[in-house]
Amino acid sequence: MSKLFIPGPIDVSKETYAAMCRPMIGHRGAEFEALYASTQPGLQEIAGTTRPVFLSTSSAWGVMEASLRNLCAKKVLNLCNGAFSDKWFDVAKKLGLEADKIQAEWGETIDPEAVRQKLEEGGFDLVTLIHNETSTGVMVDLEAIAKVVKSFPDVLLVVDTVSSFSAVPTPMDALGIDVLLAGVQKALALPPGLTIFACSEAAIERAKVQPNRGYYFDFIEFAKNAEKNNTPSTPSISHIFGLQHILEEIHKEGLEARFARHRSNNQLIHEWGARHGFENFAPEGHQSVSLTCFKTPESLDLSDFMKELKSKHGFVINGGYGKIKGLTFRISNMGNETTETMQELITAMDDVLG
Numbered sequence: 062m063s064k065l066f067i068p069g070p071i072d073v074s075k076e077t078y079a080a081m082c083r084p085m086i087g088h089r090g091a092e093f094e095a096l097y098a099s100t101q102p103g104l105q106e107i108a109g110t111t112r113p114v115f116l117s118t119s120s121a122w123g124v125m126e127a128s129l130r131n132l133c134a135k136k137v138l139n140l141c142n143g144a145f146s147d148k149w150f151d152v153a154k155k156l157g158l159e160a161d162k163i164q165a166e167w168g169e170t171i172d173p174e175a176v177r178q179k180l181e182e183g184g185f186d187l188v189t190l191i192h193n194e195t196s197t198g199v200m201v202d203l204e205a206i207a208k209v210v211k212s213f214p215d216v217l218l219v220v221d222t223v224s225s226f227s228a229v230p231t232p233m234d235a236l237g238i239d240v241l242l243a244g245v246q247k248a249l250a251l252p253p254g255l256t257i258f259a260c261s262e263a264a265i266e267r268a269k270v271q272p273n274r275g276y277y278f279d280f281i282e283f284a285k286n287a288e289k290n291n292t293p294s295t296p297s298i299s300h301i302f303g304l305q306h307i308l309e310e311i312h313k314e315g316l317e318a319r320f321a322r323h324r325s326n327n328q329l330i331h332e333w334g335a336r337h338g339f340e341n342f343a344p345e346g347h348q349s350v351s352l353t354c355f356k357t358p359e360s361l362d363l364s365d366f367m368k369e370l371k372s373k374h375g376f377v378i379n380g381g382y383g384k385i386k387g388l389t390f391r392i393s394n395m396g397n398e399t400t401e402t403m404q405e406l407i408t409a410m411d412d413v414l415g
Protein backbone atom coordinates (compact mmCIF):
# COMPACT_ATOMS: atom_id res chain seq x y z
CA MET A 62 0.00 0.00 0.00
CA SER A 63 1.38 3.41 -0.84
CA LYS A 64 1.06 6.79 0.84
CA LEU A 65 0.19 9.96 -1.05
CA PHE A 66 2.38 13.04 -0.97
CA ILE A 67 0.67 14.43 -4.08
CA PRO A 68 -1.10 17.79 -3.67
CA GLY A 69 -4.53 16.26 -3.57
CA PRO A 70 -6.20 14.07 -2.84
CA ILE A 71 -3.88 13.67 0.10
CA ASP A 72 -3.31 11.00 2.71
CA VAL A 73 -6.33 10.40 4.99
CA SER A 74 -5.72 9.23 8.56
CA LYS A 75 -7.06 5.96 9.97
CA GLU A 76 -8.91 7.97 12.59
CA THR A 77 -10.70 10.00 9.91
CA TYR A 78 -11.70 6.83 8.06
CA ALA A 79 -12.95 5.38 11.34
CA ALA A 80 -15.05 8.50 11.99
CA MET A 81 -16.54 8.20 8.51
CA CYS A 82 -17.64 4.63 9.24
CA ARG A 83 -20.17 5.61 11.87
CA PRO A 84 -23.62 4.11 11.17
CA MET A 85 -25.77 6.15 8.78
CA ILE A 86 -28.34 8.63 10.06
CA GLY A 87 -31.21 10.37 8.28
CA HIS A 88 -30.51 13.91 7.18
CA ARG A 89 -33.91 15.38 8.10
CA GLY A 90 -33.74 15.03 11.85
CA ALA A 91 -32.24 16.27 15.09
CA GLU A 92 -29.23 13.98 14.97
CA PHE A 93 -28.10 15.31 11.60
CA GLU A 94 -28.84 18.89 12.58
CA ALA A 95 -26.61 18.48 15.63
CA LEU A 96 -23.87 17.01 13.44
CA TYR A 97 -24.17 19.88 10.95
CA ALA A 98 -24.21 22.49 13.72
CA SER A 99 -21.10 20.96 15.29
CA THR A 100 -19.08 21.75 12.15
CA GLN A 101 -19.91 25.44 12.15
CA PRO A 102 -17.71 26.96 14.90
CA GLY A 103 -14.59 25.19 13.61
CA LEU A 104 -15.22 26.01 9.96
CA GLN A 105 -16.03 29.62 10.82
CA GLU A 106 -12.88 29.97 12.88
CA ILE A 107 -10.69 28.60 10.08
CA ALA A 108 -12.45 30.70 7.43
CA GLY A 109 -12.37 33.79 9.63
CA THR A 110 -16.07 34.46 9.23
CA THR A 111 -19.24 34.83 11.26
CA ARG A 112 -21.23 33.72 8.21
CA PRO A 113 -22.65 30.20 7.96
CA VAL A 114 -20.37 27.74 6.20
CA PHE A 115 -22.29 25.61 3.72
CA LEU A 116 -21.57 21.95 2.97
CA SER A 117 -21.81 21.02 -0.69
CA THR A 118 -21.68 17.41 -1.79
CA SER A 119 -19.49 17.99 -4.80
CA SER A 120 -15.90 18.53 -5.66
CA ALA A 121 -14.64 22.13 -5.58
CA TRP A 122 -15.60 22.71 -9.20
CA GLY A 123 -19.28 22.41 -8.30
CA VAL A 124 -19.03 25.51 -6.10
CA MET A 125 -16.55 27.25 -8.43
CA GLU A 126 -19.05 26.96 -11.28
CA ALA A 127 -21.93 27.81 -8.92
CA SER A 128 -20.20 31.03 -7.88
CA LEU A 129 -20.27 32.15 -11.50
CA ARG A 130 -23.91 31.13 -11.96
CA ASN A 131 -25.09 32.72 -8.74
CA LEU A 132 -23.08 35.92 -8.81
CA CYS A 133 -22.16 37.06 -12.30
CA ALA A 134 -24.83 39.41 -13.64
CA LYS A 135 -22.56 41.52 -15.86
CA LYS A 136 -19.00 40.39 -16.45
CA VAL A 137 -16.48 38.30 -14.56
CA LEU A 138 -12.76 38.93 -14.33
CA ASN A 139 -10.83 35.68 -13.91
CA LEU A 140 -7.34 36.02 -12.46
CA CYS A 141 -5.32 33.29 -14.16
CA ASN A 142 -1.85 31.96 -13.35
CA GLY A 143 -2.09 28.19 -13.52
CA ALA A 144 -4.23 25.18 -14.40
CA PHE A 145 -7.10 25.74 -11.99
CA SER A 146 -7.36 29.51 -12.30
CA ASP A 147 -7.10 29.30 -16.12
CA LYS A 148 -9.88 26.74 -16.17
CA TRP A 149 -12.17 29.04 -14.18
CA PHE A 150 -12.10 31.40 -17.17
CA ASP A 151 -12.96 28.50 -19.51
CA VAL A 152 -15.85 27.51 -17.25
CA ALA A 153 -17.21 31.08 -17.33
CA LYS A 154 -17.15 30.90 -21.14
CA LYS A 155 -18.83 27.51 -21.12
CA LEU A 156 -21.65 29.04 -19.05
CA GLY A 157 -22.04 31.68 -21.73
CA LEU A 158 -21.00 34.48 -19.38
CA GLU A 159 -19.20 37.64 -20.32
CA ALA A 160 -15.68 36.98 -19.11
CA ASP A 161 -12.28 38.60 -19.32
CA LYS A 162 -9.03 37.59 -17.70
CA ILE A 163 -5.63 38.64 -16.51
CA GLN A 164 -3.29 35.96 -17.71
CA ALA A 165 -0.02 35.66 -15.80
CA GLU A 166 2.58 33.09 -16.82
CA TRP A 167 2.31 29.78 -14.99
CA GLY A 168 4.65 30.08 -12.04
CA GLU A 169 4.06 33.81 -11.69
CA THR A 170 1.84 35.54 -9.18
CA ILE A 171 -1.04 37.96 -9.84
CA ASP A 172 -0.09 41.63 -9.69
CA PRO A 173 -2.63 43.59 -7.61
CA GLU A 174 -1.96 46.74 -9.69
CA ALA A 175 -2.86 44.87 -12.88
CA VAL A 176 -6.14 43.90 -11.21
CA ARG A 177 -6.82 47.54 -10.37
CA GLN A 178 -6.14 48.67 -13.92
CA LYS A 179 -8.36 45.98 -15.39
CA LEU A 180 -11.26 46.72 -13.03
CA GLU A 181 -10.95 50.43 -13.83
CA GLU A 182 -11.96 49.58 -17.40
CA GLY A 183 -15.40 49.02 -15.85
CA GLY A 184 -18.26 46.62 -16.49
CA PHE A 185 -17.14 43.91 -14.07
CA ASP A 186 -19.20 42.67 -11.16
CA LEU A 187 -17.23 39.57 -10.12
CA VAL A 188 -13.60 38.49 -9.70
CA THR A 189 -12.35 34.91 -9.29
CA LEU A 190 -9.06 34.26 -7.55
CA ILE A 191 -7.16 31.13 -6.56
CA HIS A 192 -5.24 31.74 -3.36
CA ASN A 193 -2.84 28.85 -3.75
CA GLU A 194 -2.38 27.66 -7.36
CA THR A 195 -1.87 23.99 -6.65
CA SER A 196 -0.61 23.34 -10.19
CA THR A 197 2.39 25.68 -9.84
CA GLY A 198 2.93 26.10 -6.09
CA VAL A 199 2.32 29.85 -6.31
CA MET A 200 0.52 31.55 -3.43
CA VAL A 201 -0.76 35.00 -4.34
CA ASP A 202 -0.91 38.02 -2.03
CA LEU A 203 -4.52 37.50 -0.98
CA GLU A 204 -4.66 40.59 1.22
CA ALA A 205 -3.35 42.98 -1.45
CA ILE A 206 -5.61 41.62 -4.19
CA ALA A 207 -8.68 41.59 -1.92
CA LYS A 208 -7.96 45.20 -0.99
CA VAL A 209 -7.92 46.23 -4.65
CA VAL A 210 -11.14 44.36 -5.45
CA LYS A 211 -12.85 45.82 -2.37
CA SER A 212 -12.11 49.35 -3.62
CA PHE A 213 -14.66 48.61 -6.38
CA PRO A 214 -17.92 48.44 -4.39
CA ASP A 215 -20.00 46.64 -7.03
CA VAL A 216 -17.46 43.90 -7.61
CA LEU A 217 -17.72 40.67 -5.61
CA LEU A 218 -14.68 38.51 -4.89
CA VAL A 219 -14.69 34.69 -4.98
CA VAL A 220 -11.62 33.01 -3.51
CA ASP A 221 -10.66 29.36 -3.95
CA THR A 222 -8.71 28.19 -0.89
CA VAL A 223 -8.77 24.49 -1.83
CA SER A 224 -5.10 23.90 -1.01
CA SER A 225 -4.60 26.62 1.60
CA PHE A 226 -7.66 26.35 3.89
CA SER A 227 -6.39 25.67 7.44
CA ALA A 228 -2.76 25.65 6.23
CA VAL A 229 -2.43 29.46 6.25
CA PRO A 230 -4.80 32.20 7.47
CA THR A 231 -7.64 33.05 5.06
CA PRO A 232 -9.58 35.68 7.03
CA MET A 233 -12.71 35.99 4.92
CA ASP A 234 -14.55 38.76 6.80
CA ALA A 235 -11.47 40.87 7.50
CA LEU A 236 -10.47 40.81 3.82
CA GLY A 237 -14.01 41.33 2.54
CA ILE A 238 -14.10 38.08 0.58
CA ASP A 239 -17.59 37.36 -0.78
CA VAL A 240 -17.29 33.64 -1.38
CA LEU A 241 -14.60 31.49 0.18
CA LEU A 242 -14.54 27.84 -0.88
CA ALA A 243 -12.46 24.74 -0.30
CA GLY A 244 -12.74 21.14 -1.47
CA VAL A 245 -11.95 18.88 1.48
CA GLN A 246 -9.53 16.45 -0.19
CA LYS A 247 -6.57 18.77 -0.06
CA ALA A 248 -5.68 20.93 2.94
CA LEU A 249 -8.43 19.34 5.09
CA ALA A 250 -7.22 15.77 4.52
CA LEU A 251 -10.59 14.14 3.88
CA PRO A 252 -11.46 11.92 0.92
CA PRO A 253 -12.74 13.85 -2.13
CA GLY A 254 -16.46 14.56 -2.53
CA LEU A 255 -17.32 17.47 -0.24
CA THR A 256 -16.74 21.22 -0.56
CA ILE A 257 -17.23 23.82 2.14
CA PHE A 258 -18.07 27.42 1.26
CA ALA A 259 -19.31 30.63 2.85
CA CYS A 260 -21.04 33.62 1.26
CA SER A 261 -21.04 37.25 2.39
CA GLU A 262 -24.36 39.06 2.77
CA ALA A 263 -23.62 40.92 -0.45
CA ALA A 264 -23.15 37.61 -2.26
CA ILE A 265 -26.49 36.35 -0.98
CA GLU A 266 -28.22 39.60 -2.00
CA ARG A 267 -26.71 39.33 -5.48
CA ALA A 268 -27.73 35.68 -5.81
CA LYS A 269 -31.34 36.44 -4.82
CA VAL A 270 -31.94 38.47 -7.96
CA GLN A 271 -29.86 36.33 -10.27
CA PRO A 272 -31.95 34.26 -12.75
CA ASN A 273 -31.11 30.70 -13.78
CA ARG A 274 -29.33 29.69 -10.61
CA GLY A 275 -30.64 26.18 -11.02
CA TYR A 276 -31.38 24.09 -7.94
CA TYR A 277 -28.49 21.88 -6.83
CA PHE A 278 -26.02 24.74 -6.46
CA ASP A 279 -28.44 27.55 -5.66
CA PHE A 280 -26.81 29.65 -2.94
CA ILE A 281 -30.24 30.75 -1.70
CA GLU A 282 -31.25 27.11 -1.15
CA PHE A 283 -28.04 26.60 0.84
CA ALA A 284 -28.71 29.72 2.91
CA LYS A 285 -32.33 28.75 3.64
CA ASN A 286 -31.40 25.23 4.69
CA ALA A 287 -28.43 26.38 6.76
CA GLU A 288 -30.84 28.26 9.01
CA LYS A 289 -32.13 24.81 10.02
CA ASN A 290 -28.63 23.29 10.12
CA ASN A 291 -29.32 21.38 6.97
CA THR A 292 -28.48 21.04 3.28
CA PRO A 293 -30.77 21.41 0.24
CA SER A 294 -30.39 17.77 -0.82
CA THR A 295 -29.09 14.60 0.82
CA PRO A 296 -25.45 15.31 1.63
CA SER A 297 -22.58 12.88 1.87
CA ILE A 298 -23.21 12.29 5.56
CA SER A 299 -20.12 10.11 5.98
CA HIS A 300 -18.01 13.03 4.83
CA ILE A 301 -19.59 15.23 7.47
CA PHE A 302 -18.72 12.64 10.15
CA GLY A 303 -15.14 12.85 8.87
CA LEU A 304 -15.26 16.65 8.77
CA GLN A 305 -16.45 16.76 12.38
CA HIS A 306 -13.49 14.59 13.36
CA ILE A 307 -10.93 16.67 11.46
CA LEU A 308 -12.30 19.89 12.96
CA GLU A 309 -11.89 18.42 16.45
CA GLU A 310 -8.30 17.53 15.58
CA ILE A 311 -7.64 21.04 14.28
CA HIS A 312 -9.18 22.55 17.39
CA LYS A 313 -6.96 20.35 19.61
CA GLU A 314 -3.85 21.32 17.69
CA GLY A 315 -4.77 25.01 17.53
CA LEU A 316 -4.79 27.02 14.31
CA GLU A 317 -1.55 28.88 15.00
CA ALA A 318 0.27 25.60 15.69
CA ARG A 319 -1.23 24.13 12.54
CA PHE A 320 -0.01 27.08 10.45
CA ALA A 321 3.45 26.79 12.04
CA ARG A 322 3.57 23.04 11.36
CA HIS A 323 2.79 23.63 7.69
CA ARG A 324 5.50 26.28 7.46
CA SER A 325 8.17 24.11 9.05
CA ASN A 326 7.23 20.96 7.09
CA ASN A 327 7.28 22.98 3.89
CA GLN A 328 10.69 24.36 4.87
CA LEU A 329 12.03 20.80 5.20
CA ILE A 330 11.13 20.12 1.57
CA HIS A 331 12.65 23.42 0.43
CA GLU A 332 15.88 22.53 2.23
CA TRP A 333 15.84 19.04 0.76
CA GLY A 334 15.43 20.53 -2.72
CA ALA A 335 18.21 23.04 -2.14
CA ARG A 336 20.57 20.21 -1.09
CA HIS A 337 19.96 18.56 -4.46
CA GLY A 338 20.11 21.79 -6.42
CA PHE A 339 16.40 21.65 -7.31
CA GLU A 340 14.96 25.06 -8.10
CA ASN A 341 11.54 26.22 -7.02
CA PHE A 342 9.07 26.81 -9.85
CA ALA A 343 7.41 29.60 -7.85
CA PRO A 344 9.32 32.82 -7.24
CA GLU A 345 10.64 33.74 -3.80
CA GLY A 346 7.99 35.53 -1.76
CA HIS A 347 5.12 33.83 -3.61
CA GLN A 348 5.76 30.22 -2.70
CA SER A 349 3.04 28.04 -1.29
CA VAL A 350 3.53 26.67 2.21
CA SER A 351 1.28 23.63 1.70
CA LEU A 352 3.08 22.17 -1.30
CA THR A 353 6.32 22.63 -3.20
CA CYS A 354 6.67 22.67 -6.97
CA PHE A 355 10.23 22.05 -8.25
CA LYS A 356 11.58 22.47 -11.76
CA THR A 357 12.75 19.08 -13.01
CA PRO A 358 16.48 19.35 -13.70
CA GLU A 359 17.80 17.71 -16.87
CA SER A 360 19.96 15.44 -14.73
CA LEU A 361 16.89 13.85 -13.12
CA ASP A 362 14.89 11.04 -14.72
CA LEU A 363 11.64 12.08 -13.05
CA SER A 364 9.64 9.07 -14.11
CA ASP A 365 12.29 6.60 -12.81
CA PHE A 366 12.62 8.60 -9.59
CA MET A 367 8.88 8.53 -8.96
CA LYS A 368 8.56 4.85 -9.91
CA GLU A 369 11.32 3.75 -7.57
CA LEU A 370 10.08 5.99 -4.76
CA LYS A 371 6.76 4.23 -5.02
CA SER A 372 7.92 0.65 -5.55
CA LYS A 373 10.74 0.71 -2.99
CA HIS A 374 9.29 3.00 -0.32
CA GLY A 375 5.58 3.25 -1.06
CA PHE A 376 5.55 7.05 -1.38
CA VAL A 377 3.78 8.85 -4.21
CA ILE A 378 4.71 12.35 -5.32
CA ASN A 379 3.31 14.17 -8.36
CA GLY A 380 5.07 14.54 -11.70
CA GLY A 381 3.63 17.92 -12.70
CA TYR A 382 0.19 19.08 -13.82
CA GLY A 383 -1.21 20.14 -17.17
CA LYS A 384 1.22 21.82 -19.53
CA ILE A 385 4.09 21.64 -17.00
CA LYS A 386 3.76 17.88 -16.49
CA GLY A 387 7.26 16.39 -16.50
CA LEU A 388 8.86 19.83 -16.42
CA THR A 389 7.99 20.12 -12.74
CA PHE A 390 7.22 17.82 -9.84
CA ARG A 391 5.24 18.52 -6.70
CA ILE A 392 5.35 17.40 -3.10
CA SER A 393 2.51 18.09 -0.68
CA ASN A 394 2.88 18.77 3.03
CA MET A 395 -0.82 19.38 3.60
CA GLY A 396 -3.02 17.82 6.22
CA ASN A 397 -1.67 15.61 8.99
CA GLU A 398 2.01 15.44 8.04
CA THR A 399 4.53 15.81 10.84
CA THR A 400 8.26 16.46 10.99
CA GLU A 401 8.67 12.68 11.30
CA THR A 402 6.55 11.77 8.28
CA MET A 403 8.19 14.46 6.13
CA GLN A 404 11.57 13.15 7.27
CA GLU A 405 10.57 9.61 6.25
CA LEU A 406 9.73 10.90 2.79
CA ILE A 407 13.01 12.84 2.58
CA THR A 408 15.06 9.81 3.67
CA ALA A 409 13.30 7.70 1.04
CA MET A 410 13.81 10.31 -1.71
CA ASP A 411 17.50 10.61 -0.77
CA ASP A 412 17.82 6.84 -0.93
CA VAL A 413 16.36 6.76 -4.44
CA LEU A 414 18.50 9.68 -5.63
CA GLY A 415 21.55 7.81 -4.26
Ligand SMILES: *Cc1c(COP(=O)(O)O)cnc(C)c1O
Nearest residue numbers: 120121122145193195223224244
Ligand atom coordinates in the same frame (compact mmCIF):
# COMPACT_ATOMS: atom_id res chain seq x y z
C1 LIG B 1 -7.80 20.54 -6.84
C2 LIG B 1 -8.16 21.95 -7.00
C3 LIG B 1 -9.36 22.35 -7.60
C4 LIG B 1 -10.32 21.39 -8.20
O1 LIG B 1 -10.89 20.59 -7.26
P1 LIG B 1 -11.89 19.41 -7.64
O2 LIG B 1 -12.06 18.82 -6.30
O3 LIG B 1 -11.19 18.53 -8.62
O4 LIG B 1 -13.10 20.01 -8.18
C5 LIG B 1 -9.64 23.68 -7.66
N1 LIG B 1 -8.80 24.59 -7.18
C6 LIG B 1 -7.63 24.27 -6.63
C7 LIG B 1 -6.72 25.34 -6.12
C8 LIG B 1 -7.27 22.95 -6.52
O5 LIG B 1 -6.11 22.62 -5.97
